[in-house]
Amino acid sequence: MTTTSSTVSSPVQSTPSPALADDRARGVARSAPFATAAASIASFLVGMDVLIVNVALPTISRDLGGDMAVQQWVVDGYSLLFAALLLLCGNLADRWGARRVFVCGAALFAAASLFSSFAWSMGALVLGRCLLGVASALILPASMSLINETNPDPKRRAWALALWGAGGASASAVGPLLGGLLTPIHWSLVFAVNVPFCLLVLGLCTRVNPSPQRVRRFDWVGQTLALSGLVILIAGVIEIGALGVASPLAWALVGVGMVLLVAFVRSQAKVRAPMMPLNLFHVRGMQVALLIGFVMIFNWYGMVFICTLFLQNGLGMGAFAAGLVFVPSAFVTIAGNLAGGRIITARGSKFSITLGLAIMIAGFLFEFSYPSPIPVWAIATGLSVVGFGAAITTPAAAGVVLKSVDPAQAGIASAMFNTFRQVGGAVGVAVFGVIATFLPSLTLALRAVFLASALLLALILAFELLRWRER
Template sequence: MTSSSTSRDITESRPDATSLDIGSRASDASDASSTASTIAASVASFLAGMDVLIVNVALPTIAADLGGDMAVQQWVVDGYTLLFAALLLLAGSLADRFGAKRLFLIGAGLFGLASLFCSFAWSMAALVFGRCVLGVASALILPASMSLINEANPDPRRRAWALALWGAGGASASAVGPLLGGLLTPIHWSLVFAINVPFCLFILALAPRIAPSPRRPIRFDWTGQALSLIGLSALVAGIIEVGAIGFAAPATLALLGVGVVSLGLFVFSQTKVAAPMMPLGLFRVRGMQVALQIGFIMIFNWYGMVFICTMFLQNERHMGPFAAGLVFVPSAFVTIAGNLIGGRIITARGAKFSITLGLAIMIAGFLFEFLTPAPIPVWVIATGLSVVGFGAAITTPAAAGVVLRSVDPAQAGIASAMFNTFRQVGGAIGVAVFGVIATFLPSLTLALRSVFLASALLLVYVLVFELTRWRG
């Protein structure tokens, strides 16, 4: 072989520098898109979670300015969570049909506009309406955010970290929300809504870096959507009215009856339509069973507890909004740390271990608060919130990962929507139920202790179910 031919062979066998450069740029672009998608999804998760609870600390001040009894204050919270929960399944289908990115950005824009409307609300009716629009926007954002993470992070290890950050956004918001509410309310209660706008603008600024999402031709179940919306709205309204006008009142019985019948018809309709909004077959998957129960009961407990805690701190301990918000500071930092640690635990030990550990920690936190003799010290509430928040921070990303791994990728959007629907339905019902408990019990101290005990018992049930019936 001549020297020239040898040189030519070496040159031909060497990778083309241009090809390497193109591949490197493509990899960098993919990494940048993945990072942008994860950050935007995590910020959106933070917003959706924060807006549930940031208003709690401000409720007494808002009621003093705009008027409203306990039932109206519950509607300020549940107007958001109810529409959020009722529309999540439809939003999951829309994310599959039109692309997660498009729906995500529409939701972020609507969230910012609705937040401005709430900040200028002139009456309780206007505020409740604005909160309902915020719930619609959150429904558009949340399932699309999980789909974006799934699309942008195909590697399981990277997806686990992305889900941990997404979970950190939602879980830390549950603790940061009351803190921000306490900081902003003394300035003016409208700021608890206006604070959302910069976050929405940040999400929209990341839009050019987020890769386009695939679209899937699917049909919509409008009958199921109508029945679920009517059923959930009537059921939650009926529970709230139990505390306002009594269980035996005709209006209460009518609302509860409409809710139960509509939800029963919804379940029946899902067996008859060609494209159900909630495929009942997913309930037969053990991983989905565990994740859905965890999502419902965790948020039922947390939202109800924070609602009663803020009432207890301000109405019974006579603390101001700022001081009441400070009670949630330790749990905010602990929850963020828990989500980051949770990602490592999931990677090292798997979802089942993470869920078991997180549930056990939450049970311990609730029992610690319940077993403390009355009067309940503020430091006990702060410590219990931190323990429960740490356990929830470990559990939430693990449960979200179970949802994504339990279904076919083509059903990721609808499965994510089901998971978040159960979470938000749990939150709406939790606020309604614990608000009724607070109405009938002689003191908020007794109501708070009842919340602690009920929450611990519900989590014990989920832990037993997970340990005895779920394999994997």
């Protein structure tokens, strides 16, 4: 599939002179540190907002009312819109330019954060959280495209992706900590704290060159089917976790969502300009990266969910104290992201992915094999080992995505990668939550999660090794 790249101010294509090409290259080089910093801060914001609200929910509920189901939608409204809109926003990043979409996402994130901080009811807060999910969907694929555009050198791109990954990884600890520190002052601050970060991102973007815009048809049928299918499917999975596996409504939602997604895939094989080109699934690197992204976040979100339940309900720890257990893993993960850049540069993405998956498997098996009762230090140690492996694997997998596709498809390929990750996270929380309801104790549930995660990653590691050895 061939696409035409152009800018708004240059409707006529021409071969640039060597001097003009040099000026553009220097402009890209000057933009690179500002684009990398903006993308990394935005990655931090997107990840932090998944977790920061959890600690504040009891206080919010006391002030605004709402039962457990409404509280769940305060959390899930964000992840639902986030996952469902990533494909659409990846297409927009390619069509309108990554920088423009990224700036729009950062501005909407600031506005939605302010709206949420002044929410007068739980319904208004759920709306604010949904708007934050939309903003995150605009930000994430565009941030990867910005890194790709401004870091054409593979070594520089590897470092930029490592910093981008470190931003998201640090959010896993900063989110609960900030939530615990700000909630006693007032719960609204867990949303208002986003605004200064958004202003910093917008300021950095003024030093980033405009992105190319690519003229292409817009697949409205595909967009509608994908959006509605993902929303209904993920809502069904969430409701299975909330209502139980015997809920007819939850399974009806799952069924309708799957039918719509099948219709979406069939439509992509027929339209002239598909929003998600099916040929990308035939690319070996994309196959490996998509599976890795799905399973890693499936395991991580599910494990964090069950660990939090175990620490608070099983061991009687407070929410803030439970959040402290995740702090060592965050620092180790940041170090792993930075080390991952060196490993990718020295040994390549394939080696980094293999090493990272092996470390994650070792971390899960350590936690599974530790005798009962599982002490807090053992959980923190296992989380740190798993986080270190994930930190090595994630930027390498993101790099494989960007290297496997044409630059004109970087936005949609990034969106596909992050869609698989976010859908994996939503499914992981629901599936492991259902497992916890059927087992007699949270200790057994925790062990089941550790073992299942290790086995899933072992299967992905075997698939990765076999797939890349094929000729």
